[in-house]
Amino acid sequence: EDFGPSPPHLSQLLQVALRATGVSETFSSASRGRAPTMLSRRPLLRSLGRLLRGPPATLTAVQIRRTLVSLRVPGGIRSSVLARAAPALSRPGVRLFSDLPDHEVVGLPALSPTMESGSITSWTVDEGASFAAGDVLCEVETDKATVGFEAQDDGVLAKILVPAGDGEIDVGTPICVVVEEGVDTSAFKDFKAEGGAAAAPAAEKPKEEAPASSAPPSPAPATPAPAAAPSSSGGRIAISPYAKKLAMDRGVDYSAIKGTGPGGRIIAADVMEFKPSAAQAQPATSARAEAPVAGGDFVDFPTSPTAINLAAKLTHAKQTVPHYFLTVDCNVSGLLRMRTELNGQLDSGDGDEADAGLTLNDFLVKAAALAMDTVPEVNSEWRAEDGVIRNYGRVDVNVFMNSEQSGGTVAPCVINAKEEGLMTINQVLSKAAASIEETGDVPPEMSGNGTFSLVNLGAFGVKAAAPIVNTPQAAIMAVGAVEDRVVPSEESELGYEVAPVLTVTVSFDHRVVDGAVGAQYLKTVKQLLEEPSALLV
Secondary structure, eight states: OOOOSSSHHHHHHHHHHHHTTTOOOOOOOTTTTTOOOOOHHHHHHHHHHHHHSOOGOOHHHHHHHHHHTTTTTOOOOHHHHHHHHHHHSSSSSSSOSSSSSSOOEEEEEOOOOOOOOEEEEEEEOOOOEOOOOEEEEEEEESSSSSSEEOSSSSSSEEESOOTTOOOEEEETOOOEEEEEEOOOGGGGGTTTOOOOHHHHHHHHHHHHHHHHTTTTTHHHSSSTTTTTTHHHTTOOOOOOOHHHHHHHHOOOGGOOOOOOEEEEEBBBHHHHHOOOHHHHHHHHHHHOOOHHHHHOOOOOOOOOOOHHHHHHHEEEEHSSSSSEEEEEEOOOHHHHHHHHHHHHHHHTSTTTHHHHHOOOHHHHHHHHHHHHHHHGGSSSSEETTTEEEEEHHHHHHHHHEEEEETEEEOOOOTTTTTTTHHHHHHHHHHHHHHHHHHHHSSSSSGOOOOOEEEEEEEEGTOOOOOOOOOTTTTTTEEOOOOEEOOOOOOOSSSSSEEEEEEEEEEEEEETTTTHHHHHHHHHEEEEEEEGGGGGOO
């Protein structure tokens, strides 16, 4: 209405905002020559629009200062404007947002385009201390790095709302209060952000409502362990971003982990030391997916918790692990002959062993584990949090199997496969397969994450596969179907023969296993499969 049909200049909008507080200072000279482009005008217009929508008396010095900063008005002129505005803002009848001095509640910023949450690891400015534009107020840990949060303007840190090490919070959650120089910061001693998502204010709300129903049950969740309380009440779980990432890598439900960090926060060490019990492992997979829901020309199939966890883990591994793949063909005629002979001996025996029968998987697990003797570097794990590559002495092999019961894939672990015999490996995998068929999951003692993984897709007629590394492991081996192929032969007069050939592919984490090391490992596996007598040791 003030400007007619023509769109107002930004400086004119600012004049309107300042006139509402009794200040008639104009800034056309300050803004002339550096008028913002349309891309920067839009957010500023929205900001000024919010100021002008409410009653003029609701304007504060902080809002005026932020508007001036967005207009790139020099600091000296900003101070002059605020000085001119002070009498108008303090005159009788002006309604401020609170009885406190003018202040600004600062929320956790998004320090990267993909950041959704983070945790404050340290404050570099103390309460009551002054800071200048560009100073680092605090260090924020995200799932990728620890980044410093720099101040955009001069001021004084009046109150810290989220202490260092207080757990993960969402972007936008109030973390501190800043004021102008000369403001008495003691007035903010007991300040609490209204509607903030900080852990402390959120936890105190149920206490006020508790006396209306029953006093004892309400304080109970908030007192013992902050990490356990959210899991029972549906609130946020206090866990560091890296610990959350680590739990996802390992396929661990971190809601079952008790944190040992400050305030019960779950840290990386808690995830690495966590061992799921049988009771904890059962609910995750026993919940059977509901029946499919049919639509117009589609059907929605609900996914099980197991499938969801595996999907998240594989997605993260594919995005963060630098994969490379090596493939080799193995003549397994000798291995198949030996298996037939061993199974013939078992058939002539008594008891359960006579009914079992060795499978190709048993030999593959043994070969993969024995190859670690020659190339132990493959039996390792990338540990960025410690700045090391951890090499394991024992070889535990996860064998991936399909589970129709749970609607996904499970991977029973053969513990210490290098030291176990073929028959023992067969019994472990047979027990796991029976459990998967009956319950959809493996026995608790086989549910751990090993140091190496195996996938056999031969039953589906697949020739070869290049699987995703099962983090935090450094390698995974995949095999296809055994096919009859023409291969060179020194014993044949024709110089060739038809032999059963198995294609073996290993996916490696290049951070842990260099190309030459991976090639040496695959060469050793080929030798063991083509000369299988060593597998009987």
